[in-house]
Amino acid sequence: MKYDPDFNHRQSIRLNGYDYSTSGAYFITICTHEREHLFGDIVNEMMQFNTCGDIARSHWQQLAQYHPNIIMDESIVMPNHLHGIIILESSMDYKKSISEVIRGFKTFSAKTINKERGLRGVPVWQRSYYDRIIRNELELDRVRQYIINNPRNWDADKNNQNQSSTNTDP
Template sequence: MSYNPEIHHRHSIRLKEYDYTQSGAYFITICTYNREFLFGNIIDGTMRLNEFGLLVESEWLKTAEIRGNVSLDEYVVMPNHIHGIIIINRRGTGHRAPTEHRTPTKESFGKPVPGSIPTIIRSFESTVTKQINKIRRTPGSPIWQRNYYEHVIRDEEELGAIRRYINENPLNWDLDRGTEGGARSSVPLLTSHSPEQTQQVGYAIGALARAGDLILLVGELGAGKTCLTQGIAWGLGFDGYVASPSFMLVREHQGRVNLYHIDFYRLDDIEEIAELGIDDYLYGEGVCVVEWAEKALDLLPSEHLLIKFEHLAKNERRLYFEPKGKRYIELLAQLKEKWNSL
């Protein structure tokens, strides 16, 4: 059957006007279908690849071997996903941050563009899927989620941060999964004894926050995430009421710096989150707070301040802080200094 856009159309999370064949570095994340653990296990902070994991690694490395315009940077195969940096080198351009001023290369389902990121990923996914299904005798079974996540790396500083994130991914496995093991690896900065005190902590964070900051909140329903966000909003100069954006997904509040309040509570599939197109908020000029961030840590920027809530009693919460990156280490240090006045 020939390609028919009315029949074969499916939603894409690629940027519609972006040329994915142009030179530059791209951070790629591909997750397994239903987040199934297929590729091995993390033991003592080290990824131990099984037969399928070794196959994935081998095919990933072939990505550059069979393409003269492609090279690979850091990568890691995890139990249920792979992170990697792909660098596309157009002849004579070297490594540089991509721009968005060239004529876009149109690419749609069924119409591959040689050398583009979507075509490279489709080829990789297809080969891995066929080989794994052949080994386990499950022809036609899905291995990967329908969509993958890509981020255009803009500069050397961002490239360095993403490299660190990839290298540290196995060490941070428990934290990324939102487990109690993750909480123990964080810093237990304080215990809040009331919603009002949680708001005071948020106010201190908001007062210290600046444009571009990303705060990730992890905790069960009713743990105090929105309560903390209310305080952050007040600290940023917003004088209104902050409600959970569960139904709207994103709410924007105006203060001295805008607050982008994102909530993943009603999204159960990481693919749904990838399709939201929230990069403008995550990499924008405001302060971004994400509730239920544990549902999409693999898709979120590698540098952030993660706050995990532990429910101790009716109104008592212990807050664990995990800073990722120099900016957030500094922010946490400043917050500790303020704690005595809270």
């Protein structure tokens, strides 16, 4: 395929000049490819996982086993996206950036999900992800509450293609 700058060139949404291997807390949102409802449904303001949702949640929760420099904080897998807080602790012995952690998560979870679906090479996740550097304890608490309340606010969520009102992102 020939290089097309309008199609192949994407502008980075990362904070310009920021070292994403720096210690800190990061609020991560990863959406499914084309916002496909792949992981289950919201029933009575609670997430009801299907098998693919269980796989995504399990892979997310196990990230700290593969990356000794991260602590997994609050998270939620929704029908077509996930939100999570990763606390990164830099060390001289092990220095992985948030993008490396997310890339590994997306790769391995997609392979497992596609195996479950009987598919090969089908995109599970969007090409990128959203991040926000959490700057203080007040913001950390606010993001935690947003994640906890996400199923309750699903009707207003911008990731819900059937939304009935406006978005309530933090």
